[in-house]
Amino acid sequence: MADNILEMRSITKTFPGVKALSGVTLSAERGEVHAICGENGAGKSTLMKVLSGVYPAGSYGGEIVYEGKTCSFSGIRDSEHAGIVIIHQELALVPHLSIAENIFLGNERRGRAGLIDWHRTNAEAAKLLGSVGLDEEPTTPVGQLGVGKQQLVEIAKALAKDVKLLILDEPTAALNDNDSAHLLDLVRGLRERGITSLIISHKLHEIEAIADHTTVIRDGKTVETLDMADPAVNVDRIIRGMVGRDLESFYPSRESRPGDVVLRVEDWTVRHPSQDRLVVDGAGFQVRAGEVIGIAGLMGAGRTELAMSIFGRSYGRYVSGRAYMHGKEIKARTVAEAIDARIAYATEDRKAYGLNLIDDISRNISAAALGKLSSWGFVDDHRENHEAESAMKSMNIKAPTVKAIVGKLSGGNQQKVVLSKWLLTDPEVLFLDEPTRGIDVGAKYEIYTLINRFVEAGKAVVIISSDLLELLGTCDRIYALSAGRITGELPVAEATEESLMTLMTKEKELIA
Structure with missing residues (x-):
């Protein structure tokens, strides 16, 4: 019988106008690497935010059973005390603080009179850095590190909290091949230490190489859980579960003229x-x-x-x-x-440079073409909304209305908003x-x-x-x-x- 460290039963989460999760189930065995796959907007990150307490108990339906006990986390601190740590795609590090300060931020090593014991802090940080294969001085400011090394600092930070269940949301999305390989080797090492890892990733070949099981989520529902040891399970099989069909080709055909x-x-x-x-x-x-x-x-x-x-x-x-x-x-x-x-240019970093994440779809789409939508210095709101609605339809942007906040959209839909913005400028x-x-x-x-x-x-x-x-x-x-x-x-x-x-x-x- 499987030794499950986690069971999520019939998890349901609703936002205004959108049902993000509908009866999702997920079980993870102790000490395994369990992948979670699905299209953008399928509900993967939402499910992990429910598990980690970002969305507290009472804001969702269903039950979380962790280490044999039903749990109700009111916040991230509660889940971390239980040994559940989440590392988001956007790393939560303070660039001007040292590696050691980041590792123990909110979990400080104190000495007499409640003051921080810096010798102990740096010594323990050095030990943790060694465990993740990072050869850096603990006093080095995090901002001086590349993204790959910052990911390792995040994992060292998780180990400092006595992690039992580590959640990694797109851990290799911004990494080069060498850094990705090093991080995946580290996850394998965590498995050998009995630590369970839940990984969300769109890099399916990495999932095929590292995961023990893969749960596929589609449209907020659990589709299936695949045993990666099964010879019939490969990247094509995962894709079929994700999109509900076979992709005959990853790239649509086009006649070049x-x-x-x-x-x-x-x-x-x-x-x-x-x-x-x-x-x-x-x-x-x-x-x-x-x-x-x-x-x-x-x-x-x-x-x-x-x-x-x-x-x-x-x-x-x-x-x-x-x-x-x-x-x-x-x-x-x-x-x-x-x-x-x-000429139009869609940046590689859509969140930092391509979009205003706190504004709505309509304002983002019109941002680069206000001259076309205004007269006497005033934007024609009716025309702005009309152009945005046309773009939503032609680009298949999945959102309730053009007034939906862009920061709440999935990555794929955000990218379509970026493209819509530049296409509205009518570039050659x-x-x-x-x-x-x-x-x-x-x-x-x-x-x-x-x-x-x-x-x-x-x-x-x-x-x-x-x-x-x-x-x-x-x-x-x-x-x-x-x-x-x-x-x-x-x-x-x-x-x-x-x-x-x-x-x-x-x-x-x-x-x-």
Whole structure:
């Protein structure tokens, strides 16, 4: 008989106008890695917030049985005292405090007279850092660490609270391959120590590699729990449970019919905003009407810097270079001038730079095109709402009304709001920076379909992505970038992950 540390029975959670969870059940065995999968908006994060006390007892229906006892958590502190710790996708660390201070924040190591014992604090922090494989001084400010190391600090913080059940919400979403592999190895180590891990992730190959069981949630309901040791269970099987159908292809088909060159960039050179070094060095490319091109490169190669600097010089210090729209040179020296030149840029960080999370869908969609929606300096509210409603319908944005707050939408729906905002500006060229980061396979397919629809209307798209398979599945041609310089260009029919990686890692002195 299974030794279950957790049973969630008939969990129901309702928000105004939305039933987020409807009779969800979930059981996790002691010392296992249990994955929770589902499309954006399926209810995964809501379920974990119920479990961790973010949504307190009384605000939901159903029963939580933890270590054989029915529990009612009134807040996070209650669940942490029981040994349940949640690590959210947006890390809860204070950048100006040291690693040790962050680890024991709210759980301070005190000495005599109630004062903090700093020697004990730093000594225990060093021991915890060793247990998660992080070779950093406990006194180092957290803000000096990369995202991968910050994730490890969060796990060390959980271990300091004597965690028995660790909840990880998209733990590798913002990590590179090496950091992701290290974190997954750490989770395996926690399993060997008898600690149970619940992992929410859209990276299904990682789930396939690490999970013992996978529970699939769809539309706020439990669909099934899969035993990952079963040879019949693979990524395709998980996807079928998530979306309720087989995805014949991860990428919708599109017949490529490139037309005339829309945007041409020559000898584009940009200096770092505060350092004396080039982040983009003589880069050049072109994109045609009805075409999708990709820009591939490793972290720090200058992909985002290239796109942002073209988009109104919104990054770095412009040095040289020319941009031509339909053969005519353009001077897009500000974001407003870039929009007027019919260039749009959807940022890789939609929450920090792409959206106003505390405002509604209508205001977010209209934000970049207020000139089209106003007269005499006043926005036409009726027209603004009409455009937002049209976008909700055409983009299949799932929300009660256009007055729904964007911060409460799922990641996939937030991304559709970002796209809607830029499409309302009627661009000729659309830069998409990591367009499907942190969203599920079903929402990804919808985004790819929207991209196809855009280019079939004779527009041009430039995709920047860390996922080489995504570039190979969506683009007509792919440019590789290394150390700020274009190292090669391949038609997608000739490109492979290996050939792209060769170009992406080409040494600077060999480029010229």
